[in-house]
Amino acid sequence: xxxxxxxxxxxxxxxxxxxxxxxxxxxxxxxxxxxxxxxxxxxxxxxxxxxxxxxxxxxxxxxxxxxxxxxxxxxxxxxxxxxxxxxxxxxxxxxxxxxxxxxxxxxxxxxxxxxxxxxxxxxxxxxxxxxxxxxxxxxxxxxxxxxxxxxxxxxxxxxxxxxxxxxxxxxxxxxxxxxxxxxxxxxxxxxxxx
Amino acid sequence: xxxxxxxxxxxxxxxxxxxxxxxxxxxxxxxxxxxxxxxxxxxxxxxxxxxxxxxxxxxxxxxxxxxxxxxxxxxxxxxxxxxxxxxxxxxxxxxxxxxxxxxxxxxxxxxxxxxxxxxxxxxxxxxxxxxxxxxxxxxxxxxxxxxxxxxxxxxxxxxxxxxxxxxxxxxxxxxxxxxxxxxxxxxxxxxxxxxxxxxxxxxxxxxxxxxxxxxxxxxxxxxxxxxxxxxxx
Numbered sequence: 001x002x003x004x005x006x007x008x009x010x011x012x013x014x015x016x017x018x019x020x021x022x023x024x025x026x027x028x029x030x031x032x033x034x035x036x037x038x039x040x041x042x043x044x045x046x047x048x049x050x051x052x053x054x055x056x057x058x059x060x061x062x063x064x065x066x067x068x069x070x071x072x073x074x075x076x077x078x079x080x081x082x083x084x085x086x087x088x089x090x091x092x093x094x095x096x097x098x099x100x101x102x103x104x105x106x107x108x109x110x111x112x113x114x115x116x117x118x119x120x121x122x123x124x125x126x127x128x129x130x131x132x133x134x135x136x137x138x139x140x141x142x143x144x145x146x147x148x149x150x151x152x153x154x155x156x157x158x159x160x161x162x163x164x165x166x167x168x169x170x171x172x173x174x175x176x177x178x179x180x181x182x183x184x185x186x187x188x189x190x191x192x193x194x
Numbered sequence: 195x196x197x198x199x200x201x202x203x204x205x206x207x208x209x210x211x212x213x214x215x216x217x218x219x220x221x222x223x224x225x226x227x228x229x230x231x232x233x234x235x236x237x238x239x240x241x242x243x244x245x246x247x248x249x250x251x252x253x254x255x256x257x258x259x260x261x262x263x264x265x266x267x268x269x270x271x272x273x274x275x276x277x278x279x280x281x282x283x284x285x286x287x288x289x290x291x292x293x294x295x296x297x298x299x300x301x302x303x304x305x306x307x308x309x310x311x312x313x314x315x316x317x318x319x320x321x322x323x324x325x326x327x328x329x330x331x332x333x334x335x336x337x338x339x340x341x342x343x344x345x346x347x348x349x350x351x352x353x354x355x356x357x358x359x360x361x362x363x364x365x366x367x368x369x370x371x372x373x374x375x376x377x378x379x380x381x382x383x384x385x386x387x388x389x390x391x392x393x394x395x396x397x398x399x400x401x402x403x404x405x406x407x408x409x410x411x412x413x414x415x416x417x418x419x420x421x422x423x424x425x426x427x
Contacts, residue, residue, distance in 0.1 A: 033227060041234055044241060063243045070231060071224045085317040089310050093330070121400045126198055126221060127234045134218050153216040178208070188218075189202065 005119045013087045014039050021084045027076050031155045036077075040070055043088070051099050065099035072098065078156040133192035140187050145180035152177060260291060308337045309417035312344065327351040335366070342373030346382050353389060380412040387417070396424045 027035045051062035151157045163170040200206040201214040235241040313331035328351035349366035352359040370382040390399035406417040
């Protein structure tokens with residue numbers, strides 16, 4: 001690839017080359033979000049401007065939508081659902097979708113079909129006080145369990161890779177994960193009453 | 195809440211327990227990341243969710259002051275021009291009218307966005323992210339610049355999804371057929387017939403397949419095979 005087109009491509013991808021993008025993914029899978037923050041926060045203002053201009057969003061609504069998009073985008077990157085190509089465009093489009101969803105009651109876009117919705121992976125709501133109880137429950141779980149559950153559920157590491165790193169069998173790790181989930185559930189129930 | 199209640203009452207199966215654990219952990223760490231990023235935005239970029247009231251007020255006052263100064267300058271300029279300029283003849287007026295360029299409207303508003311959206315849709319399609327592709331082509335097809343191909347690929351993106359949506363694809367492919375584009379028409383007709391079959395509407399697929407065969411269009415052999423297997427009504 002020649003110089004200018006490489007530059008063009010990087011401009012469309014928040015200044016990242018394909019190698020940088022791969023590095024970013026590996027950092028996220030390893031549980032490190034510093035690079036993600038550095039790259040994406042520097043474009044936060046552009047996203048705010050886009051939402052304000054395109055949707056006449058208020059500052060707060062634009063801020064909330066951009067922040068929500070940062071989290072969703074990060075999650076989708078870790079799940080391998082976003083490819084290198086035109087990340088900047090995809091990000092702003094997603095921010096638009098999130099803005100519309102957040103403000104659904106107040107806009108004329110109420111009839112956007114669900115399959116176009118990019119804002120969340122799940123629609124299950126958890127009560128606020130349950131989340132607070134979970135905050136208290138989580139540190140009570142032993143470090144090995146926390147490390148395993150976070151790596152698997154949040155960093156989206158494959159069980160096979162975790163097993164390989166820990167020089168253990170995948171079957172043993174799967175059993176441990178199941179036990180850890182049971183323990184966490186029991187601790188959580190002690191902290192929270194319906 | 196249904197899943198949460200099952201989880202809480204130990205009624206969740208393994209898959210549901212796993213889903214709830216993931217959700218709780220995701221929410222916890224998302225919240226932490228949100229706080230970290232908010233702090234960083236405020237400290238390093240000066241961006242806050244609620245802009246400082248004082249700053250906004252100062253900016254408003256400044257704008258009012260600037261606006262006032264500009265209006266006064268324009269009025270003064272107009273007054274001087276009225277007094278000093280001679281009466282213009284039609285040629286001078288024509289030149290004056292032609293001195294301002296007519297704004298470009300040839301390509302329609304937002305054409306750049308459409309090109310970018312199409313580009314991203316293609317990218318999503320080739321990487322088999324059909325949900326994103328459908329979403330992006332959905333945006334493209336709302337624009338004036340939309341072409342037959344955009345409707346065709348919108349339809350295809352619905353058909354190739356893990357959970358195909360033939361009904362939505364049918365609408366898009368029907369739209370593609372309304373354009374006078376012979377090549378796209380052949381492909382659209384073939385996939386429209388498949389969409390009808392996938393949607394269990396063989397009655398609607400039949401005439402399309404017959405047309406493909408009669409006109410010796412693309413995929414004629416496959417159309418013949420399908421036609422043989424569609425039960426006569």
